[in-house]
Amino acid sequence: MRALFSYGVALLILLGAGAWLATGSLVVGGNGPGNGERPIISVIEGKDHGPIATQLAAAGVLAETPHPETDPALTIAQRNETANGAGAALPSVRTETYTAQPLQIDVPLRGRTQAKASVSAIAETAGIVDVVHVTKGQQVAVGDALCTLDKGTRAAALAQAKAGLEQANAGLVQAQLDYDTNTELRNKGLAASNTGRTVEVALSGAKASVSSAQAGLDNAQAELDRTEIKAKVAGSVQDPIAVTGSLLGQGQPCATIVQLNPMVFIGQVPESRIALAHTGLDAAITTVTGTKVAGKVTFISAVADNATRSFPVEIEFANNDLSVRDGVSAQAVVTLGNTLGHLLPQSVLTLDEKGTLGVRTVEDGKVAFHAITIVSDTRDGVWVTGLPTTSEVITVGQENVSAGQAVNASPAETATPVSAESV
Numbered sequence: 001m002r003a004l005f006s007y008g009v010a011l012l013i014l015l016g017a018g019a020w021l022a023t024g025s026l027v028v029g030g031n032g033p034g035n036g037e038r039p040i041i042s043v044i045e046g047k048d049h050g051p052i053a054t055q056l057a058a059a060g061v062l063a064e065t066p067h068p069e070t071d072p073a074l075t076i077a078q079r080n081e082t083a084n085g086a087g088a089a090l091p092s093v094r095t096e097t098y099t100a101q102p103l104q105i106d107v108p109l110r111g112r113t114q115a116k117a118s119v120s121a122i123a124e125t126a127g128i129v130d131v132v133h134v135t136k137g138q139q140v141a142v143g144d145a146l147c148t149l150d151k152g153t154r155a156a157a158l159a160q161a162k163a164g165l166e167q168a169n170a171g172l173v174q175a176q177l178d179y180d181t182n183t184e185l186r187n188k189g190l191a192a193s194n195t196g197r198t199v200e201v202a203l204s205g206a207k208a209s210v211s212s213a214q215a216g217l218d219n220a221q222a223e224l225d226r227t228e229i230k231a232k233v234a235g236s237v238q239d240p241i242a243v244t245g246s247l248l249g250q251g252q253p254c255a256t257i258v259q260l261n262p263m264v265f266i267g268q269v270p271e272s273r274i275a276l277a278h279t280g281l282d283a284a285i286t287t288v289t290g291t292k293v294a295g296k297v298t299f300i301s302a303v304a305d306n307a308t309r310s311f312p313v314e315i316e317f318a319n320n321d322l323s324v325r326d327g328v329s330a331q332a333v334v335t336l337g338n339t340l341g342h343l344l345p346q347s348v349l350t351l352d353e354k355g356t357l358g359v360r361t362v363e364d365g366k367v368a369f370h371a372i373t374i375v376s377d378t379r380d381g382v383w384v385t386g387l388p389t390t391s392e393v394i395t396v397g398q399e400n401v402s403a404g405q406a407v408n409a410s411p412a413e414t415a416t417p418v419s420a421e422s423v
Helices: 002-022 040-045 051-058 076-083 154-188 193-225
Strands: 025-027 037-039 092-099 101-122 127-132 145-149 228-230 235-238 253-270 282-287 292-300 310-317 329-344 349-351 357-363 366-371 373-378 381-385 390-396 408-411
Touching: 092 329, 092 357, 101 228, 101 235, 101 373, 127 253, 145 253, 154 193, 253 292, 253 329, 282 310, 310 329, 329 373
Parallel strands: 092 408
Antiparallel strands: 025 037, 092 390, 101 253, 101 329, 127 145, 145 228, 235 253, 253 310, 282 292, 282 329, 292 310, 329 381, 349 357, 357 366, 357 390, 373 381
């Protein structure tokens, strides 16, 4: 009995599933939209709308499958054009009008401070260091003594040169006296006329001897003066510094002087701003220690750095109190000039099909795309250039439209106006 009951239940389930499947549709692919689809009951009966199908349809069990009213001969692109053609509703966007404002272009630069000059006070003659007059870190002025070398025989050479000059001057006086006496005797006819040539040659030789002796004296004096090594520039004394008692050869440094006033800031201007850069521009420099100074651009390199494609610049500034040291990290803000720009919210920036950053606007009812350049990013938005003076910028829906597409534009809520600021 249990087996018969089980078989009966299984038969009922099979009959129910068959009846349910019979109310469905058989779809044969490859025949286009709406083709190749038939009710299964019609396949069983061998014809459409047979007696069984009619009774099931009347009972509401068999539902007719609606066929899409689509031309199967159309491609996907043609179907989309049919759905979105001239009769289709225009996409809606929200816009807001922005007007260009005067904009001061400030370019931040990162770099470091550098001494105006680093000069080695070298010895112009060789000698033993007798006295070192400075210590490391000492401030010196132009003409201050740095080192004194042992004079050796230089003082004696100077005295000898002076004696030689005196002797030459005495010879010149005697030669001049002989020349004048001979001239007077020849004029009176008491001396032969050919004797004048002799005294004239003697006078010229005496003058040459005086000149040579004077040159020897000057050289001896200069050689003696070279034992005193003095500062050629003002600044701070740094290593290397000579040691007392050491032998200082010609051309070796007695001390190194770092010129700290004025100083320069070394930075780089990006190539996108180099067209606006020129010498004489004002700059505000802030060091990592918090010191703030003002300077001017004094040098712009004509050659870009191969690695960064930026151009090295130098900004000179006064350092009267010597508070700024050499090699300190700093940031400079250079004012490159003024232009017209738009202050926009970041949300309106978008990319076109080629990946160009820009803004979509509405012009004469159609979408236009304008490539822009970001000048500065502030808390109130981004300052950009590249837009028409007055632009109807799409603020909502700009990602769903493309350039040249007609749109239904409606104004967005009025934003609070923002005044132009330096960037």
